[in-house]
Amino acid sequence: DSGVTQTPKHLITATGQRVTLRCSPRSGDLSVYWYQQSLDQGLQFLIQYYNGEERAKGNILERFSAQQFPDLHSELNLSSLELGDSALYFCASSGGQGAGQFFGPGTRLTVL
Amino acid sequence: AQKITQTQPGMFVQEKEAVTLDCTYDTSDQSYGLFWYKQPSSGEMIFLIYQGSYDEQNATEGRYSLNFQKARKSANLVISASQLGDSAMYFCAMRLHTGANSKLTFGKGITLSVRP
Numbered sequence: 001d002s003g004v005t006q007t008p009k010h011l012i013t014a015t016g017q018r019v020t021l022r023c024s025p026r027s028g029d030l031s032v033y034w035y036q037q038s039l040d041q042g043l044q045f046l047i048q049y050y051n052g053e054e055r056a057k058g059n060i061l062e063r064f065s066a067q068q069f070p071d072l073h074s075e076l077n078l079s080s081l082e083l084g085d086s087a088l089y090f091c092a093s094s095g096g097q098g099a100g101q102f103f104g105p106g107t108r109l110t111v112l
Numbered sequence: 113a114q115k116i117t118q119t120q121p122g123m124f125v126q127e128k129e130a131v132t133l134d135c136t137y138d139t140s141d142q143s144y145g146l147f148w149y150k151q152p153s154s155g156e157m158i159f160l161i162y163q164g165s166y167d168e169q170n171a172t173e174g175r176y177s178l179n180f181q182k183a184r185k186s187a188n189l190v191i192s193a194s195q196l197g198d199s200a201m202y203f204c205a206m207r208l209h210t211g212a213n214s215k216l217t218f219g220k221g222i223t224l225s226v227r228p
Contacts, residue, residue, distance in 0.1 A: 002159070031214070042220050042221070045215040056213035092216075100162050101159070103157035105155070106156065
């Protein structure tokens, strides 16, 4: 158990819909990262937050947004969903620049 | 930009034998970290081992060791005494230590199957 929690574990929805994925980092970790894993793109970095502030952006679509709350949990919002958004979405947390990143169990999103 | 290359096809190893999973990387930065993660069929990403670019000794964690050859830009994972539970996908990843972005850049992964 990495100490990072993600909910829900599975999510099935339809095209055009909006979903919210939730992540709670390990106790004490200030950084939260979101990654998307799909068969064709592999593991891709989406966005990073540090202590409530956006720190870095990767290949995140404009239809996607995220935030980190004062209690350090984070949410990833995916809207106007398309079939191609079906993927495994991971949240990871770390304690600092030189620290390892620990991954949550992931949320498997299926868009029908 | 940094890049991780994992080109081995699916790997097979006999139980109790050692296996090496290859990883090469490319970056112009001098300060970086290299990671290996294991992803079993259940899907979770499990952190295995870390090597810093300035670490003089190769990292070891139990049955896992990292063969770090900086001049060749390679960071191969060695698993000793393979177990059936080692069957999984293995990802090599890199993170730069400079700048504000500490994202991980992943390779495409290698599938390891351990035979009884």
